[in-house]
Amino acid sequence: MTAAEDIFGRNEDMIFVSHYDSPLGMIYMAADKDGLKGVWFEGQKYFASGLKENETEEKETPVLKQTREWLDLYFAGKDPEFLPSLAPEGSEFRKEVWKILLTIPYGKTMTYGEIGRKIAEMTGKKHMSAQAVGGAVGHNPISILIPCHRVVGTNGSLTGYAGGIEKKIGLLKLE
Secondary structure (H helix, E strand, O other), X not given: OOOOOOOOOOOOOOEEEEEEEEOOEEEEEEEOOOOEEEEEEOOOOOOOOOOOHHHEEEOOOHHHHHHHHHHHHHHOOOOOOOOOOEOOOOOHHHHHHHHHHOOOOOOOOEEHHHHXXXXXXXXXXXXXXXXXXXXXXXXXXEOOOOXXXXXXXXXXXXXXXXXXXXXXHHHHHHO
């Protein structure tokens, strides 16, 4: 099963958390016993969304260790050729958008409109709002690994990024 096929989250009680000191700032990682739930830059919009402090424990699990290895490769300027098990939580629409994000190749970008057209094709609709796609992209809980930073405006403009536009620029330059 690919990471894109395994994007449907699991419902676990305990969430394990860890931190990663990246060249672009501190990253907070969260996982249940089976999959990665979130990767956020410290202080970003929707930071640790959905996590409850009394249900988290600081612990390096196999999934978090694999995520750390992925981030080490990524920030060394390499395209990691694997993904840890992903288990983000969100609506079916958001999960479909996140699956499309996983198809954007390292070093490439895709527009909100292109993603909207793909979603419209998949659902048999004539049109899908770029704003709806933007909402789903913006609520991606697994930054960097599900590459929402690779989504740009129609003319290639660098539109918003929950981690901040300077981090989006840094990630795109790295690639």
